[in-house]
Amino acid sequence: MIRIGHNPNTNMLPMFYFLPREHPLLESVTAEPTGHNAMLADGRIDMAPISAFSYGEHWRDYAILPNLSVSTRGRVGSILLFSKVPLTDLNGLTVALTDTSATSVNLTKILLHHYYGVAPRYLTMPSDLQRMFTKADAALLIADAAIQAALQHPDCYIYDLGEEWFQHTGCSMTYAVWAFPKQLITEREEELKIVYRLLLEAKSKALANMDELLQTCQTMLGGSLDFWRDYFNQFKYDLDSTLRSGLKKYLDLCFEQKLLSNRPILEYWPKE
Numbered sequence: 001m002i003r004i005g006h007n008p009n010t011n012m013l014p015m016f017y018f019l020p021r022e023h024p025l026l027e028s029v030t031a032e033p034t035g036h037n038a039m040l041a042d043g044r045i046d047m048a049p050i051s052a053f054s055y056g057e058h059w060r061d062y063a064i065l066p067n068l069s070v071s072t073r074g075r076v077g078s079i080l081l082f083s084k085v086p087l088t089d090l091n092g093l094t095v096a097l098t099d100t101s102a103t104s105v106n107l108t109k110i111l112l113h114h115y116y117g118v119a120p121r122y123l124t125m126p127s128d129l130q131r132m133f134t135k136a137d138a139a140l141l142i143a144d145a146a147i148q149a150a151l152q153h154p155d156c157y158i159y160d161l162g163e164e165w166f167q168h169t170g171c172s173m174t175y176a177v178w179a180f181p182k183q184l185i186t187e188r189e190e191e192l193k194i195v196y197r198l199l200l201e202a203k204s205k206a207l208a209n210m211d212e213l214l215q216t217c218q219t220m221l222g223g224s225l226d227f228w229r230d231y232f233n234q235f236k237y238d239l240d241s242t243l244r245s246g247l248k249k250y251l252d253l254c255f256e257q258k259l260l261s262n263r264p265i266l267e268y269w270p271k272e
């Protein structure tokens with residue numbers, strides 16, 4: 001039995017929609033990314049689509065499944081910094097960060113400090129834009145909470161951090177990778193292989209049946225089918241060499257900005 005993390009947000013739907021709910025080898029635990037990051041780190045689950053940043057914290061212990069990720073090259077549509085003032089004016093002001101994210105929280109810090117030269121104060125809060133705006137001048141939301149907030153057309157600046165990252169680095173950005181503790185390779189290699197195959201099959205099937213997924217997203221959150229088609233057009237769910245180098249660039253910058261205590265070396269399993 002492999003206990004996997006199930007993420008309920010629409011950006012993850014292409015990986016979960018066709019994954020068997022009932023399977024003798026699978027048990028799933030639903031949570032937001034920071035929940036899975038913590039559960040994988042303390043052994044409550046065996047494998048999950050964790051924040052890329054969390055891989056950077058645990059790279060000595062974890063391996064990454066190849067060909068699976070949540071990435072974009074440019075705009076993402078759901079990693080949004082809502083701000084009462086232009087980004088360049090945030091120096092000394094307060095930014096509220098969602099408590100569901102690790103990658104985007106640190107991406108925000110890199111963009112603000114390293115690329116915009118501004119140093120705000122940070123608060124961590126649940127994803128509620130109105131409450132965040134009572135305590136802060138800007139607010140980071142991710143995933144469905146960001147989409148829902150943007151669909152309300154709030155009266156503020158909205159920055160898409162995938163787009164900001166691309167403009168400054170020319171690189172793709174990887175938000176989530178599927179990771180698991182390397183010790184499982186010696187203990188349960190056959191189970192890992194089967195589950196990896198199930199994940200790849202589920203993703204292929206979803207990408208070949210996107211119309212069905214778009215309908216599901218519309219039922220979940222509203223918006224037009226065109227909106228959802230456009231949203232999923234941004235995403236890349238594999239992890240080819242271009243995406244890997246964007247991921248490396250992000251993790252290297254996290255280290256250089258002292259957000260990580262050492263420079264991660266990315267290790268994949270199975271080896272290609």
Ligand SMILES: C=C(O[C@@H]1C=C(C(=O)O)C=C[C@H]1O)C(=O)O
Nearest residue numbers: 051078101102103104143175176
């Ligand atoms: C694209 C997204 O990426 C998510 C962002 C994450 C993070 O910031 O830690 C974690 C998992 C990803 O699925 C999103 O939430 O919109």
